Amino acid sequence: METRVADARVGGDPVIESVRAVPGVSGFFFDDQRAIKAGAEQDGFAYHGDPVTPNFDRVRQAGEAISVLLELSDGTVAMGDCAAVQYSGAGGRDPLFEADSFVPVVEGPVAEELLGREAAAFGANAAAVEETRIDGNRLHTAIRYGVSQALLDAAGKARRTTKTDVLTDEFGTKPATEPIPVFGQSGDDRRRNAEKMVLKGVPVLPHGLFNSVEKIGEDGSRLRDYLDWLATRADELGPSEYDPRFHVDVYGVLGEIFSPPYDRPEVTDYFADLRDATGPYPLQVEGPMDEGGRAEQIHSMAELRDGLADAGVGVDVVADEWCNTLEDVQAFVDAGAADLVQVKTPDLGGIQRSAEAVLYCRGTDTRAYLGGTCNETVESARACAHVALATDAAQVLAKPGMGFDEGYMVMANEMRRTLALADAVDGSESHDGGRK
Incomplete structure (x- = not known):
């Protein structure tokens, strides 16, 4: 009622x-x-x-x-x-x-x-x-x-x-003048959907849904083999001059495979293997561990990031678990605990809080990934496309759904329509002295 x-x-x-x-x-x-x-x-x-x-x-x-x-x-x-x-x-x-x-x-x-x-x-x-x-x-x-x-x-x-x-x-921001790079998510159909992403030239892919030891492999070999396959398919199927960024979400499972105890050289060697598998394409790994609390997660993420930097391993780590609210995002950024933080839009509450979280990353060495979930709706996804443009986020999630094509269409088209309207307004202002 x-x-x-x-x-x-x-x-x-x-x-x-x-x-x-x-x-x-x-x-x-x-x-x-x-x-x-x-x-x-x-x-x-x-x-x-x-x-x-x-x-x-x-x-x-x-x-x-x-x-x-x-x-x-x-x-x-x-x-x-x-x-x-x-x-x-x-x-x-x-x-x-x-x-x-x-x-x-x-x-x-x-x-x-x-x-x-x-x-x-x-x-x-x-x-x-x-x-x-x-x-x-x-x-x-x-x-x-x-x-x-x-x-x-x-x-x-x-x-x-x-x-x-x-x-x-x-x-008081200056909005993006080009569409924000869209990050495609594959669901469990991680090969077929990744090939769709490559054919469409999606800039960030494939998420992968690596949420169990079985999917990653008890020694991590299945994830490594998958990335090697993905790099090959990007070369074979991608548009000319295709230069994607690979981003996989492992849901904390690497923390189960490599601990206890935490062996820093073993972990950095594994990340180096993953990086080698991706060839020329940059790699981001989301949620490498889940420590059960924010302070513990920040400590482990910062330790991993420092270890990778000391070993010269060029893999970016992405904060997800225990990085839910605006205050959480600020804590991860302040601690230098991630190369990229996911701003998980439904978890922050008001959509304006997502904008604030993205803007908090400005001037730091942490980039903002405006994320969310496959479990959203077309209406909420379209609203997030505007947050991404207004704050010039580093990347934005294709959503909703796990079929890839639909979510990519929603986000890409909403941004392109909005930018086209902005161009039309700018043209009207330059010729007529103001907005029509």
Whole structure:
């Protein structure tokens, strides 16, 4: 049931007149990461075994979302989607997001905070949602994420401009003038989908979903062999002058293979082998270990990064586990614990927090990867494309879904459309003295 303000303003700048929450589906599934790491047996697309993480009914279950609809007093409707990461409840993240239970939150306390507010005031409106508490607790990250997207859309509609322009004005940034490099994710179909990426000239690939010892190999040989194969296919199938960057996510599994005890020369030698396998293509390894807490993770990541630098091994390490909130990103950057930090958009809450996290990396030797999850929606992905452009992030994830083509299309096209509109506006300003 929607919540509506009775005395909405008529004429003038539009205000938020009603708030509605519609349960929906997300682009993938929720997976109990702890159960999978503990050996849950894959059964086709499902998993055998009991869930370990609280609130999960099974190891793999259908993803859920909530579409937030904001009706403005000028009759337009702004939208955003509440969504949570595939591995909810793991690595310090908020618990499983169950849509039906959160509809009353959006149409109750959130609506009460927003009704009657000027739609154009994105910064103030998003901050109000970020600060909202229920019984002293912050709203679930998925709620903050989706509502802030709707507020960003509302501001763009009220100002008659793009979401990129709204964010650029809010943060005083100079937006990108070219599309941000898109990072394709393959899912378990890591060979076929990687070949699709190479054929399409995707700049960063393939993610790989190396989330178990079985996939990486007990001695790491399967990952090494895969990278060797990928480099060969990039040479054979890639467009002329194709110069991709390889990025694999290992979900902390290397920490299981190489410890205890941690043998620094053994680990650096293995990373050197991975780098040799990629040939001329740069390599990024995401989430090499999972130490069970932020301080421990930062220490181990910094130790690994220092070890690789001392050994002259040119592999970049990417922070993911225990790097969830804006404060987490800042801590990893301040400690020099990663070459690249994933800004995992649903985990930061409001979408403006993702922008702040990317901008925090400026002037440091840590680059910002605007990520997220396959378990988002088209609406949330499109909003993130604008964050990437407004903050000029180093790379942005192709999402939602695990089929690759669809997510790549969503992100690439949204950025290209936005840049085309910016070019049109710039041309109109140069010829007519202002925006039309």
